[in-house]
Amino acid sequence: MEFWFSESQTPNVKLSIRVDKQLYSGKSEFQRIDVFESPEFGRFLTLDGYMMLTEKDEFIYHEMITHVPMAVHPNVKHVLVIGAGDGGVIRELVRYPEIEQIDLVEIDELVVEVCKKYLPQTACRFDDPRVSIYYEDGLKFIRSCEDQYDLIIVDSTDPFGPGEGLFTKEFYGNCFKALKEDGIMVNQHESPFYDNDAVACQRAHKRIVETFPISKVYQAHIPTYPSGHWLFGFASKKYHPLRDLREAEWNLRALTCKYYTTTLHKGAFYIPAYVEELLKNVEQEY
DSSP: OOOOEEEETTEEEEEEEOOOOOOOEEEEEEEEEEEEEEEEEEEEEEEETTTEETTTTTHHHHHHHHHHHHHHSSSEEEEEEOTTTSHHHHHHHOOOOOOOOEEOOOOOOHHHHHHHHHOOTTTTOOOOEEEEEEEEEHHHHHHHHOEEEEEEEEEOOOOSGGGGGGSSSSHHHHHHHHHEEEEEEEEEOOOSSSHHHHHHHHHHHHHHHHSSSEEEEEEETTTTSSSSSSEEEEEESSSOTTTTTTTTHHHHHHOSSOOHHHHHHHHHHHHHHHHHHHHTTTTOOO
């Protein structure tokens, strides 16, 4: 008998992956957590039945949400990461020796514990001495922060359930306040392809544009996310993601990546016409 995991991406579309076995299933006070083993994508994590990451393609998401701002900001020392209980963003950040402090705010401690046990490929650097973990609501945590961080990475789940508050105007305003005068915020921005996702994408982008003087969108191809076409938001008080890209300096680091390059960085901000149309009422002109 064959076993398949299926995620409904729209009422008319499902992604199905053949599963060899289920490694974990549990329920925290916030959500259901499952880990599966598959022949094609290796181990993968789902929350409330929605795909969060797979061993085979997680590097794309984690590299693009981390290295894009790190290649632009000239002096990142203090970083706040909201969500990211799987550890992938932390794994990428600790590769930068100049970073002095990484505060991780994750609402669900069980996600971290499950990932440490079953997804060690991503959850492998929580023990770095620069990392402090706070198990609380990111929306509440950031209210008390001011002029504190050079970079904020919002690695949230989708804009419903536990992650819903991380897509509000209040939250983005608090992120702005928590950043230093030249700070950058990067967030996962959903997919522009399916109608319901596109509406969420527009709503989040509108709120960010209203808050930050520089607000751009960039893209990556992530096979297991809805439609495979995924967006990220780059919001900044000072730095433009293309004009202020420190290409030669970043390349001298000789960091090995499987997806990110500084050439790709530039191309990622040139979004398709249908996405430009989607965001034209809220996006500033280049």
